[in-house]
Amino acid sequence: MILEMLLAVAHISAILALVVFLSSQIALCxxxxxxxxxxxxxxxxxxxxxxxxxxxxxxxxxxxLLGAKTWxxxxxxxxxxxxxxxxxxxxxxxxxxxxxxxxxxxxxVPSAMDIQFLRRWMxxxxxxxxxxxxxxxxxAYGMG
Numbered sequence: 663m664i665l666e667m668l669l670a671v672a673h674i675s676a677i678l679a680l681v682v683f684l685s686s687q688i689a690l691c692x693x694x695x696x697x698x699x700x701x702x703x704x705x706x707x708x709x710x711x712x713x714x715x716x717x718x719x720x721x722x723x724x725x726x727l728l729g730a731k732t733w734x735x736x737x738x739x740x741x742x743x744x745x746x747x748x749x750x751x752x753x754x755x756x757x758x759x760x761x762x763x764x765x766x767x768x769x770x771v772p773s774a775m776d777i778q779f780l781r782r783w784m785x786x787x788x789x790x791x792x793x794x795x796x797x798x799x800x801x802a803y804g805m806g
Contacts, residue, residue, distance in 0.1 A: 676714055
């Protein structure tokens with residue numbers, strides 16, 4: 663029981679960290695504030711997003727393998743696969759964010775429209791992350 667609780671806390675904490683780092687990037691991504699310093703902060707936050715996403719995946723699979731419910735339970739749940747699909751979608755979107763930031767870091771100068779596009783793109787990611795706890799709760803309450 664204690665292991666299950668620790669695994670759940672670790673998983674939820676990793677999801678919250680991902681939300682915090684992505685939200686911080688979104689807050690910084692404004693054309694009127696844009697400069698090299700902001701870009702470098704966004705690059706650091708982007709690395710932290712990737713790190714927390716890795717922890718989300720690691721803790722999620724740790725729960726599925728070591729938790730009270732077995733891998734068999736999770737692997738037969740359609741909502742589990744939907745949650746994993748939502749995670750893959752969000753992280754697939756993060757690849758584009760990383761590429762854009764790297765392109766700018768290498769010297770490309772973004773226009774106000776480029777910065778606005780990136781902000782909207784990250785906002786979509788942030789809203790898709792809301793599926794993680796909703797789908798997790800659906801599994802916890804036996805739906806699907």
